[in-house]
Amino acid sequence: MIVSLIITLRETLEMALIIGIIFRYLRKSNQLEYKKYVYWGIIVGLIMSISGAILINSLSILFEGRTEQIFEGIIMLIGAFLLSxxxxxxxxxxxxxxxxxxxxxxxxxxxxxxxxxxVVFVSILREGIETVLFLGAARFSEENNSLLGAILGIIIAIILGIIIYQGTSKINLKLFFTITSYFLIIIAAGLLAHGIHEFQEAGIIPIFIEHIYDINFILDENGTIGLFLKGLFGYNGNPSLIETIVYVIYMVVIFSIWRYLKMQKMQQNKEKSSKIHPNEISLPSDQISS
Structure with missing residues (x-):
């Protein structure tokens, strides 16, 4: 439930911000006659996204046994890749x-x-397809209530989007996206490890060591807290050697890239600020930037 909530909250808020930017631009440029094309772009983009969700759900029903494990593993790996x-x-x-x-x-x-x-259609469709794939992967890793979490995330995001668009509240979007990015990286790592587990169950990837450690006697992965952590972070009380290696390597690589990009961005901002003449007046940056 929590994974689905975080995913739809972030993705729907991104959609809401995109729509807000578009309407703001049309209002500022006095081009409101284009609003109907924006609405059509939103509607068609959402219809295509929902169709994708129905297709993935229909495909998952067709598979059983080993093919089901392979299908779920593929969706989880795609979800982890796209999230990253x-x-x-x-x-x-x-x-x-x-x-x-x-x-x-x-x-x-x-x-x-x-x-x-x-422009509107492609923007909405991109976010929609990402959401569909993320939720598809999350649904296989979460035990239940993924639909409820997804609906709650959408509702909260719509409310936040309206608040931001109307300017009735100052929300720190940079902090919001930073925090959710950390959560999504951990979720992606869990999906990746879970996908590897599915491939091992299907016999595609060798197991080598089935359980490199077992802490289920401390925190059972099938208990209440264990199931919660399993759905949120991909917790596994007795992972295989390959699952553990993949999880650790992913976390090291993704946070190394994150740190490199942050350092690069800080350097670019530093160089840019050093070129600004003292007498120049810099305009406030847009709220929606990373």
Missing amino acids: TMILWMLNQKNIAHELEEKLHMQVKNTHKFGVFS
């Missing part, structure tokens, strides 16, 4: 709002109504 790349991509972005407004400006300037629709 999405987090690192956002970390490497300088100003998402500015880039989105630039795309819209080019389409509006050339009166490309379909272009405006396309």
Whole structure:
């Protein structure tokens, strides 16, 4: 439940912020006649995303036994990969709002109504497909209540999106995305290890050592707390050697890349600030940047 809530909260809030940026741009540029194309982009993007969710769910029902384990393992690995790349991509972005407004400006300037629709559609579809794949992977790792968590996440995100758009509250988006990014990295590591476990169960990956350690007598993975941690972080009380190695390597690599990108960004900001003339007045940066 918690995994699904975090995923839909973050992804839906990203969708809400994208929509807010688009409407804000149209209002500022006095181009409100394009609003209907924005709505159509949102609707079609959501329909395509929901269709993808139905397709994945339908496919999962078709498989049994070994093929089901392989299918679940593939979905988990895809989910872990997309979660990781999405987090690192956002970390490497300088100003998402500015880039989105630039795309819209080019389409509006050339009166490309379909272009405006396309910008919105692609943005919503990308977030929607990511959400569908993440939830598909999370559903296989969580025991129950994944649907409830997903719905709660969507509701909370919509409320936050409305609050931000109306400007009735100052929410620190940078802090929000940083905290959720840490959670999502740990979730991705759990999905990766769980995917490896499914492949081992299917006989695709050798086991070598079935249980490198066993702490289920301390914290049972099938107990109340164990199931909660299993759904949230992919907790396994008796992992195999390969699962443990993959989990540790992933965490080391992903946080090393994270640190490198952060250091690189700090260096770029330092160089940029050193070039600004003392008499120049810098405009406040957009709230939606990483």
